[in-house]
Structures are given as structure tokens and as C-alpha cells.
Amino acid sequence: MADTDGLLEARNFEATAPVAGGFHVKGAHAQDWGLQNRLSRIFRRDTGRTVMLAFDHGYFLGPMAGLERIDANIAPLVPDADAIMMTRGALRTSIPSHSDAGIVLRASGGPSILRDLSDEHIALDIEDAVRLNAAAVAIQVFVGGEHESRSVANLATLVDAGQRHGVAVLGVTAVGKDMVRDARYFRLATRIAAEMGAHIVKTYYVDQGFETVTASCPVPIIVAGGKKLPELDALTMAYRSIQEGAAGVDMGRNIFQSEHPAAMLAAVRAVVHDDVKPEEAYELFRERSAGNATS
Numbered sequence: 209m210a211d212t213d214g215l216l217e218a219r220n221f222e223a224t225a226p227v228a229g230g231f232h233v234k235g236a237h238a239q240d241w242g243l244q245n246r247l248s249r250i251f252r253r254d255t256g257r258t259v260m261l262a263f264d265h266g267y268f269l270g271p272m273a274g275l276e277r278i279d280a281n282i283a284p285l286v287p288d289a290d291a292i293m294m295t296r297g298a299l300r301t302s303i304p305s306h307s308d309a310g311i312v313l314r315a316s317g318g319p320s321i322l323r324d325l326s327d328e329h330i331a332l333d334i335e336d337a338v339r340l341n342a343a344a345v346a347i348q349v350f351v352g353g354e355h356e357s358r359s360v361a362n363l364a365t366l367v368d369a370g371q372r373h374g375v376a377v378l379g380v381t382a383v384g385k386d387m388v389r390d391a392r393y394f395r396l397a398t399r400i401a402a403e404m405g406a407h408i409v410k411t412y413y414v415d416q417g418f419e420t421v422t423a424s425c426p427v428p429i430i431v432a433g434g435k436k437l438p439e440l441d442a443l444t445m446a447y448r449s450i451q452e453g454a455a456g457v458d459m460g461r462n463i464f465q466s467e468h469p470a471a472m473l474a475a476v477r478a479v480v481h482d483d484v485k486p487e488e489a490y491e492l493f494r495e496r497s498a499g500n501a502t503s
């Protein structure tokens with residue numbers, strides 16, 4: 209292991225330099241056919257981006273607002289998402305099997321909101337992921353957390369299984385309540401996830417220096433929505449994320465807790481795939497939601 213005394217500050221991110229390629233998903237040009245095919249179910253070939261609808265929250269939070277009835281509240285939105293992220297329990301019980309969206313399965317679990325959330329284990333066998341036609345499996349890394357080392361080892365174990373079966377792995381950077389959410393932290397956490405073999409990394413947007421996070425991560429970054437914000441604010445965050453190098457969003461509460469989830473999903477799609485500015489996307493949201501309380 210490298211000597212860690214006197215480390216120089218990283219600064220040469222070359223954020224606009226082209227990345228190695230030939231495939232529309234960053235960092236995946238040397239992967240096998242099956243894995244590339246699965247990544248193509250998540251990232252659109254024409255834009256290289258994705259709108260992933262996340263509703264896996266129940267794996268530690270139970271039936272939170274908006275997810276009381278996944279079959280009734282979420283299933284109707286699925287046709288408008290490029291990919292969906294949920295547990296296998298939610299998929300098997302509540303999502304129609306004719307869905308076209310790329311399937312991203314939550315593969316970690318253990319503690320509930322009542323306990324230390326970093327105390328996670330792998331909670332899915334890769335064979336069941338293949339049986340469910342998953343394009344990717346998702347697991348958290350708790351960099352700086354109490355169980356940092358085990359969570360990174362869990363990721364590596366899942367990557368080994370994913371590489372054997374051609375299933376992509378989404379590394380999710382989980383941030384403890386006491387940690388500083390800045391670009392320096394997210395560069396560290398996202399890069400560790402990618403170096404351990406994650407094919408996609410999910411993280412949070414930060415106002416300062418986010419382009420250094422996306423530039424220094426050799427695989428696509430997708431951005432979690434976080435807590436429910438006013439729609440214009442959520443669209444602004446999505447827009448900035450994309451313009452600063454993210455390859456999509458993995459958004460949950462800001463869609464399913466909106467008064468108009470379908471309209472919000474349409475507005476997010478416009479931002480992600482068509483580079484529509486937030487104010488214009490918000491107008492789209494208002495038009496789509498006018499006169500319809502649930503659309």
C-alpha cells in the first residue's frame with residue numbers, strides 16, 4: 209500500500225477530455241457482450257444516459273410515503289423509466305413481468321432505520337438476479353463509516369459474481385449523518401467504488417466541484433435525488449448534475465412523493481435526455497400536471 213504521508217492534492221481532472229471508448233457507457237468498452245448488453249438496458253444508446261426510478265427504500269425504511277402500495281403507485285410509472293431500482297421482493301410482488309425497463313436489484317441489506325445502517329451484508333444471490341433478468345445489482349459502500357471495510361468487501365464479492373454472470377454492479381455511496389458531503393469526499397467514495405470494480409456509481413450532487421467527481425470516476429455516475437424538494441429545485445439539481453458530467457439520475461422521492469409523479473418523471477426525462485433547462489422542464493411539469501391530481 210502506498211505511503212500516505214504528504215499526499216499531494218489532486219487537481220488535474222481534465223473534465224472535458226474524451227474518455228476511452230467505442231461503447232456508449234463510460235468505462236465498459238472492454239467488458240464482455242452480455243455485460244454490455246445489460247448496461248444497454250439501463251443507458252440509452254442515443255444519449256448514453258439513464259433515468260432510473262428508485263423505489264428500494266422499503267428495504268430499511270418500510271412503507272414510506274409514496275411507497276405504501278408499489279403495485280398501485282409505482283407500477284404505472286415504470287413504462288416511462290429507462291431503468292428501475294428495487295428489491296427482489298418488490299419486483300416479484302408488484303411489478304408486471306412484461307416491463308421493458310432495465311432491472312436493477314438492491315443486493316444489500318440487514319439493518320433497519322432503527323440500527324447502524326452501515327452494518328450491511330450481501331442479501332441477494334447472483335443466481336436469483338439472473339433468474340429475474342436483472343441488468344444490474346446494487347450495493348452500498350460506507351466510506352468512512354463504522355463498517356467501511358466490510359461494505360467495500362461486499363462490493364468486491366458482488367463484482368466477482370457479476371463478472372462471472374455478466375451482470376453489472378451499481379455501487380452506491382452511502383453517507384453517514386456526521387460526514388461532510390463535499391466533492392472531496394465524493395471523489396474518494398466514488399473512485400473507491402469504481403476501483404473495486406463497480407460498473408456504475410450512484411452518488412449525490414454537490415454545488416461545488418461536482419465535475420471533478422464525475423471526471424475522476426472511470427465509470428458512469430448517476431445521481432440520487434435525496435429528500436423531497438420543490439419540483440423546480442429537483443429539476444435544477446438534475447440539470448446541473450447532467451451538465452457537470454453525470455450520466456443520469458437514480459431518483460426516488462422527488463418523483464414518487466411529488467403530487468404529480470408522472471408529470472415529474474416526464475420533466476426529469478426532458479432534463480436528462482434532451483438537455484432541457486430546469487425552468488422549461490418545470491413548465492412541462494406544470495402543463496402535464498394541470499387538472500390531474502395524480503398524473
Ligand code: R5P
Nearest residue numbers: 262265432433434459460461
Ligand atoms: C436508498 O434507499 C436508495 O439507495 C435510494 O434508491 C436512493 O437514495 C435514491 O432515492 P432518492 O432519490 O429518494 O434519494
